[in-house]
Amino acid sequence: MTQALPKNFDFKEAEDRLYRWWESHGYFKPEAAPADAEPFVISMPPPNVTGALHTGHALFVSLEDAMIRYQRMNGKAALWVPGTDHASIATQLQVEKLLASEGTSREQVGRDEFLRRAWTWKHTYGGRIIDQLRRLGASCDWDRERFTMDDGLSDAVLEAFVRLYDQGLIYRGPRLVNWSPGLKTAVSDLEVEREEEIGKLYFFRYPIEGGGFIPVATTRPETILGDTAVAVHPDDERYQQYIGKNALVPMIDRPIPVIADSYVTREFGTGALKVTPGHDFNDYELAQRHNLPVLSVMNRDATLNALAGQYAGLDRFVCRERIWADMTAAGLTIEVRDHTMVVPRAERGGEVIEPMISEQWFIRIAPLAEKAAQAVRDGHIRIVPERFEKVYFHWLDNIEDWCISRQLGWGHRIPVWYGSDGSRVVSKTTPAAKDGVTYTPDDDVLDTWFSAGLWPFSTLGWDKQTPDLARFYPTDVLETGYDILFFWVLRMVMFGLWFTDEAPFHTVYLHGLVRDKSGRKMSKTLGNVIDPLEYMNQYGTDPLRFTLLTSGTPGNDINLDTERIERNWRFVNKIWQMSSFVLGGLPDDLEAGAPAPSALDLPSRWIMSRLHHLSADVTRLIDAYQFGEAGRQIDEFLWGEFADWYIEISKYPLYNGSDAEKRAAQRVLLTVLDTALRLLHPYMPFVTEDLWRYLPHAPGESEALILARWAQSDPAYFDDAAEAEMTLLIDLVRGIRIVRTQYEVEPGRKITALIQPGTHRAALESCGYIFSRLCNVADYRLMTDGEAAPENSAAVAAGDMTVFLPLATFIDATAECERLTREVEKLDEQIARTQNMLGNEQFIARARPDVVEKERARLESLSATAAQIRDRMTGVCG
């Protein structure tokens, strides 16, 4: 070829160049395919604008880009819609941190200024993650990039809210919700993490009006101030006498009833329960059953309020200490014990969540959940791996109404206005003032997952009937981590079905977490964070992608061994070097494609058979989302079969063969390389595309690998006989190498061989040369039938072939006898096993015929080999 291949792959130079080239030619766009091509669409899980690239991003990009590139090569109009998420809480925290560093706060600067600062933040950092996704080779359509707070998407959010409201599925009300006192907002159940912690269990006396007391245990003495009952089990004899009487709240002497409810566990603590419906979810339910008042004794920042009497104004934890001390002084305390308990903490920030009564907006979720469950049950949506379907159903069966309002500044405003006359208007736009009534908007914003739930269709223009929406919705595969199955995937399914009447995608592929080598979650405090950028800088993007794709199985966590990245960097180099070999010295007029199967020599029939099996297997595996196994098979084929054997064998026709033989070998080499690059492209887009430039292409073939046709498997090249015969020849080569090693024949020393060809005379006559190339046999001769074995020689057998190596000076009869004895023992073991199997009538009767046949062939081959060696032993061992 005209262009010479550089010595090595310069990924630093190539990655940027190729990415620009792809993008500038519009290859990432679905329009690159014919107008009538079937679409294949993935909505990218939008990273947070606050984020910096981590291994989770690297994994999802590797997987989704592989899917997209695979489908694109299969002729689909592939569209990968990218974008970012405003991530309301996460971003707000960052901006608040920034404000704090300037000595101010969200409250002090006011809503407008806060929003201005948040947008500045978005513009500054939102692009960073996008640039990093590009470095990973993400072939998404950047012209269709979206942000959840873009005008169009914001409009979709308002539209969705208004529709749900009009359908009676959104309501507002005071409810007990998970409250984050630091952020001063409600958070959803999913945003609360429950960790076991060692706390204390406080035992104290609840005085009863008219004398006596009930001992009660609590983990949170400060909530005593909000108690509205003491509950005991109806059958508990200890406390029968008090049921119906009043107890007095310690320190503030508020009378509350003693009630009986079988919810109380007699065995736990004292068997009596203080009921604080304003600050505990269980107690709230209990209070509903007994018509108890619900007292909220805390402010939004979790300091105690006026209802707490002398404790008003104290922080909840300070109050805990104070009230306990006061109760002790008053003789009401019994004891304090260490106690393992579950403490709810905010997913973001980690502070202790306080259940609080507040006015919030909710979605009545049951009707949406029902459709979502049905879609999976009916098979309209398939989850990979399948086991997550169970988790999905379980969650839907137990779903609670979704609290969608957040008391945050950054996010989608709730489209509700309150009139000065006390009216309430739900509308996408501000109602016009009339009759002196003015309107003020609702202060709250929506849960960030509300807009995320619309993502697959809002990014395509919904609720406008855009051409994109018509052509590319529903999407095909939704690929994301199993950790956001509930947060995100389910919400998309519910909203998609509800608003578009269609499942937003037909397949959900879930990947696992990327952990460190020893399986620990990556964390800054542990110092075990693997930075993908660091490895991309050192080894390039391809090795990182290949490693992530081949390190695990669907749905399971990956313990990332970074040494694999280095190994795969060597694999990239290996591919480069084998390409260099294949492309070196190709004639300009080389015929396209491989010769017909009938025109091939044995090694070529073998490698072409292996290649076409590989194409079939890789295609099948990728279709089944088995990217790991598919990648490993390509690896094993390229390095273990093509490079180690075929390339070495091809050197004979290349260097010593006739022109026809040489050209045939070149065509096979080129075909294998060409096909391998196609198969590998979804895994390693950069090195494969860069090499593609140097390959001669048939007329009409794409100049860009990214658009080239996916490798097709042609069964005409399947050749079991060639594979079997070649396997024997390889065994012989290995055997000769072993003999050389064992007898310490210098590697450079050429030896001679006599070959008893058995039934393989034809193969050995045509390709006996492989022994010269692969194990340094200078000359060899095929023996006639019945010809006696040469004196002082070592024997290597495979099938019914035997190679004799006359190594007079090296051979010691005793050693050779021992070696052969070991060989034959090994063979006998295997023969016995096989004979045993074949002697079993049940096996013959019940095993699959091809399995039986395989065993028969195996026995035949092993027996022939053993016979050769035995025969030899009679001569050597004496």
Next chain:
RNA sequence: GGGUGCAUAGCUCAAUUGGCAGAGCGCUUCCCUUACAAGGAAGAUGUUGCAGGUUCGAGUCCUGCUGUGCCCACCA
């Protein structure tokens, strides 16, 4: 408490409907042979966590157990 995943070579992981347990890394020895020392050749390393069961045949399917992770859940 319910559900679910994992357990295979020293380490990280494979094993496509049950059909000869493999790879990479690391380790030992040798080799700079004209694609590649970022390479090549040879080698050692396994009761597939334990105990049963189904089957001609189990790493794979079933039951129980042990260890470990995750998800869900209202014991103060």
